[in-house]
Amino acid sequence: MRPLTRDSLKKGAAALARKDPALGRWIRLIGPLDFRPRPERFHSLCRAIISQQLSAAAARSIHGRFAELFAPTKRPTPGKLLEVRPQRLKRCGLSGKKVLYLRELAKAFESGPLRRRRLASMDNEKVIELLLPLPGIGRWTAEMFLMFCLGRPDIFSMGDLALRNGIQRVAGQKLNDEKILERSRGWSPWRTVACLYLWKIAHWQGEPGD
Secondary structure (H helix, E strand, O other): OOOOOHHHHHHHHHHHHHHOHHHHHHHHHHOOOOOOOOOOHHHHHHHHHHHOOOOHHHHHHHHHHHHHOOOOOOOOOHHHHHHOOHHHHHOOOOOHHHHHHHHHHHHHHHHOOOOOOOHHHOOHHHHHHHHOOOOOOOHHHHHHHHHHOOOOOOOOOOOOHHHHHHHHHHHOOOOOHHHHHHHHHOOOOOHHHHHHHHHHHHHOOOOOOO
16 A cells, blocks of 8 residues: 555545535645655554553653663664563653553564564555454554555544544534545545645634635
8 A cells, every 4th residue: 555645635625615615715724745755664663552541742751751761873673662661661751651652552563463573565454353353442543553654645533632623623513423535525535635734624723715
């Protein structure tokens, strides 16, 4: 499966603007996206676990301290993470549960079900099915991995509050789950591109045409 590229982002944005004029007004206001999938599979999942239930600022701060443990590259590997004592991980600001989740993730990559798995060649649901049994990884985390690491172009995460806020702002009204899903299906096969705009829309100051 081909990951998103600069060219496909532009193609997706143009297709979305044609399909959904209300979203198209926001796309023109925000402009081109700056997005590249993160190539490090293990590090991307570590980052996702660290970010759970935290503000963006808190997540960046804790992740920064976490990455410093793996200087000079600042890129954790499963083996190196397992060598770090849990207490050192906690001093980065991680909870006991997140330390456990990170260590179990490292074991899965080092000698468990994720060892040498070619995730890039698997379909979306197969990747999710492989990740969900790991402690600390729910569907939202798996979907973020599909978007931000594998660069899959057609993912929408119903469990993401900012996406829900963004889509309702585009619609100009509150929407129930059924309506949110219905509208997001209309953006296929570029739902990830729509999500990248929706995250910006959810926090954007002003409106199209202001």
